[in-house]
Structures are given as C-alpha cells and as structure tokens.
Amino acid sequence: MIELITSLTAIFLAAAAVLFIFNKLNHPTIPAYLVAGILISSIVDKATVMSLAEVGVAFLVFIFGVSLKLKKTEKVIESTLIITLGQIAAVSIIVYSMAFAIGFTITEAVYLAIVSSISSSLIGLEIMEGGKVKQAYKRICISINLIQDLVVILLFLILASIPLAIRTTIPNLFVGVILLSIGIVMRPLLSNLIENLKRSGEIAMLIAVSTLLIFTGIAGYAGISIVVGAFAAGLALSKPPYDEEVINTVEPLKYFFSAIFFVSLGALIVIPTISTLLIALGLIFTITILRPFITLLLIQIKGYSKGTSYMAAFNMDQMSEFALILAIAGFTALHIRETVFQAIILAAIITMITSAYTSRYLWEIYDKLEKYWFIGLTDKKYVDAKVPEDIEKHFIIGGYNEQGKELAHFLIGNDQKVVIIDNDPERILEAKQNRVNYIYGDMMLQGTWEKAKHEKAKMIIQIASVKNLLNKTLELETKADKVLRVRTVKEAKGYLKKCTYVMIPHYLAVERLIEHIAGCIESESYRVRLREINKREMSWLK
C-alpha cells in the first residue's frame, strides 16, 4: 500500500516536472510522460503499477469511443477512405517485407508494419469540432487518423489471437463483433437512463465506469483485447447530448490513469542496445520520411493541391498512441522481443518530439522544397483558375469564407472586378456557382498571386488571419492597397504601418455592442425589439 502510494507520488511528481519543461518548449504531452518514466524507473514498483496502467489504456480508448459521433464519423471517413487504406497497405507491405527479409519473425514483422503505418490519433474529441475546421489539410488529417484508429481497433481483435488459427481467431472475431453490437444496441438505453437520472454527474460517471468495467471484463474473460471492450463501452455511451456529460465526468479519470500508463511505460525503457537503436532508426525513417511521402502522393492523386497534401502528410509524421498500446500488448503476450518493444517506445518518443518541431516550421521547409519534383506531380494539372487575362484595377480577396464572400459580392454589386483565392475545393465550387473569378491554390505561393495579377490590382483584402499568409501578402510587390483582417489589437499593431488598413472584427463591432447593452438595460421594449428583429433575420439567413 505505502509502496504503491510512493510509486504514484513519484509518477505524478516526475510527470509534472517533465511536463513543465515540455510545455515551455511547446512539446506534446505523451513523450513528456515517457521521459518522466525513464527518470523514475528505479523507484517505481513496475508490476503493480502496470496493472493500474491497464486501466489507463481502457479509459483512453473508452473516451475515444464516447466522442465518436456515428453520423459525423461517416461523413469524415468518406472523404479519405481510399487514401488511408492505400497508405496503410503500402506502408505495411514495405515495412513487412523489409522486416521479414532482415530476419524478424512473421509476428514481429506484422507488429512493426502496423506500428509504422498509423499516425498519432485518439483524436476523437477533435472530430466533434470537425465541422468547424476550416483548413482543408486539417480536415484531411482528422479523417485519416480516424480511419486509422478504427482499423487499429479491428487489428487488436485479430492480433490478440496470434498465432492465428481458425479455431481461436473466428471465435475471437465473433466475440468482438458481439461486444460492438451490444455497445451500439445499448446506446439509446443508456442515454435514456442518464436522462432519467436528471443528468446527475456522479451517477453518470458511475454508469460510465460500470459500463467500461463490464465490457472490458467480458473482453478479458473471453480472451480478447480489452481495447475492443473499452471501445465498445465507449460506443454504448456515445449518444449525444449525454456523451458530453460522460466525457466531462470521466475525463479526469482518463487523465489520471493514462498518465500512470504512459509514465510506467517509460519506466520500462532501458539503455538501448545496438540492435534496438537500429530498429528504432528504421522506424523513425519510415514514420518521418517514407510514410509522409507515400501519403502526400496519395492525397495528390485524389486531387488536392500540392500545399494541402504536403501539409496534411507531414502533419502526420509521428507514431500513434495506439502503437504504444499495441507494443506493450505484444510484449506482454510474448509476440515481440524486448528489443523490438524498446525500439518502438524509443521511436515513439523521438517522432512525437520531432513532429512538434516539423509542424512548426512546415511552411518554411515547404518554401525550400516546393520546386523539387518529389513534392508533387506538376501543379498545373490540378490547379484550377478562372481569371480574365486582361484583368486590372481589380480587387483580390484572399479567402472565400463568410466574410470574404460578403465583401466580394458587395464589390461585385458595385461594379467592381473581383478575384478570390482559396485552397478549399468546397469553397471554390461555391465560387464557381456564384460566377466569381477564382483561383484554387495556395496563397503561400508566389505563382498563385501572379495568376491573380496582383501587380495590377487596386486592392488586396486578406481575410485569412493566419500569420504566414498575412506576411506573404505584405511581401507582395504591388501598388495595390492592402487590407488585412486580424483577430487581436496586439497583432494589429505589428501590421499597422505596413499596409493600408487593418480590420479587427471585434474592434469594428464594439461600439454597436455597447449601444445594445445599454439599450437592453434601460428599456424593456428595446430589448424585445432587438431580439425579434435579429431572430427573424437569422432564421432567414440560415
């Protein structure tokens, strides 16, 4: 007991200390935990702590399941299903054959192949925001990661029954499918129950934990992976709006136990041998270079622009959290040797950290690489534009979102010539339908602006408030007036002298806002009128 409490104390203190440094450097959380584990590996009572760590895995996967919105998920999956499956197949075939050729066992080669073909994930929570994500490359990443996660859960079902034999594998698959179906069938029942209990947080938490324990318990006794059980339990509680209740009350438990999981995983790391290092190097190369290039190619074939596919592919240049779970599962089941296990954890730490850096400097790297052939098939084939050759004294609007659209149509209404630029195919489609001159391309690229004839324009309005895009717009050599849209006053100060005007939405909005507040407080009829007028207008706009 006392030893366990000492272990937990050590785990959380080390985690806090390393997290402090990692936060300062803007590094992700998970490698911080793993490093914390390395630091305290001599203090921690590994055997007991590992059993708590298992609970961490269960909670991680459970929350992922809860946050999956079945309807939205379908939509998200659709867009990249072929790309993702292609990517997984390509990478795993390459890695598998390499590993097998070098002399790993079939099972080990399979593990290495899976581990290197999936990227960071368990991003369920972000999917809820899926509709809100505006940038095309981020949508692609979310979609690919989601599909990978689902594939991995299936793989857990199969891997647990290695050595594969019809006698064990088929029943296992059967149990898994039954668990998942029970989860889906129970969705409405459980959400009714929570509703019935007036959404009491404490009981919602208990119901969630009970469901999780029952499903993982069944999975455990039936001899299939608890990952599958935890995921099924998550699905059972994923019905909106009660999923929020569940996530809010169970999330602290997830944080608590997953911290224990990742730290104790780190505590298992020993000083690497030469072979561990070599395997780790191979994995790192595959994950940071080989896999992104394969992904990049596939995304481009699907029709996305060079920049978008580059950003998407290289944002996924790290190992998945699932890979860690897979590694420890394989290790405890004696499917992989210790060297392989160590190499996977090592590669995870390194790629997760390097990925934090590459994602920060992606555009800078892109500028240097863009001219080379390996970044993509020629842009011409895929870039779409409609701009009259002789256009001049026109307005260029960067970003065809709500604001850009409104301003563009206002200007067109005032007999002005307008060109809009966007890199989101959906918005371009809209522009086509609205008969607006458009360029489908990256605003980071000089070529895009040249196509828009920026040197002959009257004014450039940059709606996309992204730092590097704003800077790129400022760098353009043209006599045109430049108007930038910026989110905060602080940022605006930096741009003030370099362009014609900086529009800050809330700044322009605040005067009217104070009028409305005072009006509502002073007069009830003002309040009623304000509400009615706007309510009507909104439902009309909608």
Added chain:
Amino acid sequence: MNGISLIAFDFIILIVTATILAIIAKKTKQPPLIAYILTGLILGPVLLNIVSETEVIKLFSKLGIGFLLFLLGIEMNIKEIKGLLKPIASIALWQTVLQTSLAFIIPLALGFTLVETIVIALCTVFGATPVVVKLLADKDEINSLPGKIDVGVLILQDIYLVMILALFSAESLTNISAIGAAMGKFLVLVAVIGAISYLSTQYFLPKVFKKIAENKHTFFVYGVAWAFLFIGMSTYLGLSIEIGAFLAGLGLGQMPYRNELKDRVRPLTNFFIVIFFSSIGLTLGISNITAYWLEAVIASIILVIGNFWIMFFLIKRQGFDKETTFLGSINMTQVSEFSLIVATMAVGVQTGVLGQIGHDILGYVSVMAIITIPVSAYLINYNHQIYEKVEHLFKPFKNVKRHGESLKRLENHAIIVGYNDTAQRILPAINYYFKQVAIVDRNTKNVDLLEKEPVEYIFGDFKHVEMRNAAALTQADLIISFADEKIVDEKILEHCKEEAIVFQVARDPTTAAELYGLGADYVIQEDALANEKMKEYLKTYLENKEQFKKEIKTDEESIMWGGRCD
C-alpha cells in the same frame, strides 16, 4: 493487453453494484452515500461474502479519503473564514471535551470495563468527516455558514484523531514523556507542512500555474501531483494521508485557480470515494455485529441525541442564529468511520496490567457506525425540511446574530464570460450599470490584470458547474458571454433566471439562430457587424479615396494607442 489483473471480479462487482444501488437511491431520492455503504454490507461478509478487500480496493479507498480532504482544503478560503476561526476553535475544543464525557458515560453505564470504556469513548467521539463533507458538497451547502462551522470543527477533530492514531500505533503507552514527545513532534510536522503549502502557493505556484493552467490536461496533472507531493510527504513523516492532502488543498484554495481545479478533481474523488464508502462494509464480519448489538443500538440513540444537543449548546453559545445553530448541530450526529480504524488498532494493543481488548469491541463500534452514519445521512439530507417542521419547538431560543454577515454573495450582478479585447472595452459601461461584476476567464495571461480589477474574478471554464456556482449564475441580471462555445451558451441559457439579459457570441447565422431559439437576447456576430462597417469603408474608398484615408486614420490611432497595454 489481455491480462485481467486489475479489472478483476471483485472490483467489477463492487462498482457495478454500487452503480445499480446509486441509481435506485437517486430514483427513490435517498442519499447516494447510503447506496455505497449498503454495497459493502451486501457484498461483504455480512451478507453475500463474495467480495473481499483487495489491494486495489484498499488503495482506491485510501486515495478516496485523500482526495476528498484535498478537495475540502481547496474549498477553504482562509480569507472567507477568518472571522469564524475563533468560534470554531472554541466549539471544537468544548465539543471534544463534552462528547468524550458522553461517550465515556454511555459504555460505562452499559457495563463495559474501564479499559473498554476508554477505547470506546476514544473511538466514538469523532464526527465522520467524509460523510459530512460528501453530503454537504452534494447539497452545495459546504460554503454555507453551518457548513463552514461543521467542517472547521471536523478538521480540528481530525487533527486530534490523527494524534490518537499516533498514540495507538506507538509501541508502548506507558511512558508519559514519550507520549508528549510524539505529540510535540506531530504538531511541529503539521505546522511545517502547512507552512510549506502556504508559502509555496504564495511565491512558487502562481508562477508555475500561470504557465500551465491553460492546458486542461497539464493543469489537472499538476493538481494531482501537488496532492501526491503532500500525501507522500506526510506518509513519509508518519502522518496520515488525510492531513497531507488537506494541507495541500488548503494552499491551493487560496489561489484564483481553485474553482477550475475543484471541478477537475471532483469526478476523480467521486470515483475513489465510492470505493471508500463501499469498503467500510467489506471489513465487517457477522460475528462482530451480533455480540453487543443491543448495547450498540441504545448507545447510538443516546449518542445521536446527545451529540445534537452538545453541538446546539456550543454553537448557540458563540452567538450564531437559531437556524445556523440547528443545521450546524444536526449535521454532526454520527460516529466516524475512522472509529473502525481506531478500534481495529486498539484491539491489537497490549495495555499491560489491564489485559487485552476484546474483538467484540470492534463489533460494538461497527454497529454504532452502521446505525449512526445512515441516520445522519438522512438528517443532513433533509436538514432544512426538518428545521421547518420543528422550528416552533425552538421558539424559546433567542435569535441573536453576531456572525454570518461576513459571507458575501453575488446578487443582481453582471457576469462576463471570457475576457478579451471586446470585454475589456465594454467593461466600463458594465461597471456603470452594475455594482457587482463577475468575470470568468480561463486565460492565465489575464490573471494578474484581473486580480487587480475591482471585479469578482473567477479563473476557470464556465462549462463547469463549479464556475457557474462561484459566479452565482442563477442570481445574475446580465450575462455577456464571449465563450463562443455551444455547451457554455446552452448552460447559461438553461440556468440563468428568466428575466436576465443574455448576450452571446456566434460565428455564423446558423448558430446565432439556434441561440435566439434558446432564448438569447442578442447574439453578437462580430464578423457580421464588422463587415457592415467594412462595407461602409469600401463604399467610401470607391467614391472618394481621400475621404477613406481620413476615416481610417482615426481607427488606426485608436488601435495604436488603445488596446491592452502589453
């Protein structure tokens, strides 16, 4: 990961049973605590005997009390209870003396030997901190005046309790000077740990939290790490987990982040505490219970009534009003579950000439705990209703009010959720109309700035119930939310009072229409408002470029000189 080491049968059965009973309890409007205690009794040796107290259950129940006390510490804002410290100390002191005598007389009268009587008296004198804290927190009454008095008294009792535990665990009780030295050492250690906690939250933690509080995940890990630091420290020094956790929380309770932290730690605590309450029943054997059950029932009745009147007399004496006194007393009528621990330890202690203490004493104390804890759970749960029913009986007591005015409450105030540039610019206008303004914000960069402002500053995410309670959402007249988060907006509209004016933010017409549908008075769409203005500018630009330049000049100047001075 096919092992089932932790997700073991005992644990699953325990949690699932507790859940089912809690659902039934909720449906029949019983306090969930009863459900948890029943869980242990049903599954333990008393009834089915299918679950035993495994290592994991032991660990989690330990963590349960630890985190409960940690939360309790966070809940205590020293500034707020400063005025209460003196009366509480006095009540606690006298209560201990009087209740010990009561607890001494009863078993002696029931025919126990002197030694047994002493042990029983020591065991049954305490109130059950976890029980009272949990029930009051569930009812959101822990910050009420009677709640604060009770919790204050219980904490002082806990310190006293830990000293007794230290006594029983000492190897021999024969040497008076050894006892004195142990007590002295104990008090010094508590003071040192308390001082470390307090000083670090004054000088060290503000800097750290400022860096990490925005990251939900990291913030949580820090809170937990801080609790473990003190838990580890006090177990290492031979103090109890509870004292360490409480002192850790007490320090954090003085920081602006406390509400957010409370909200994050509460679900974890709820989880562990369920196991704690369930495990009480697991330790009881059937033979324990039958030995002295009649004596225990009689003693329980006397104790409940006696304790109530002792507390009533003491609180009243300090000059609190009738209702506060009544509620403060009725909350404190149970035997602590710690009595089981004390009794267990006492059973093993050799008292030399006086002989060994029998196992049946443990049963006697257990029965008292089993009777008084549920009874008091009901008394606490329905304390207001009971007071209404019996109020007329308390007419003879005069209502002098000396304390209690010090607790300030937000009422008819304005709440601003999210402190951004716009909020900053409208604040003067809001201050003009409202005496009290609460600002809820979760950006650590604003902490220093907002702590200086003459507003009630609450750090945290308004989505969480703790923040809404702290800002007294149900009492506010004006709520302006810049959160731009649907859950937050829904919660505001759901919980605010009907006539409150609500302004919210939406990015697009669809969300705006939804918010109007839910009852928002005005939905701020910055981009739309801004576009209106921008179109005006563009029109001017097309018609008269010089005029345009003039107009934007004023804007530029105000951007340059306005805004935040950072």
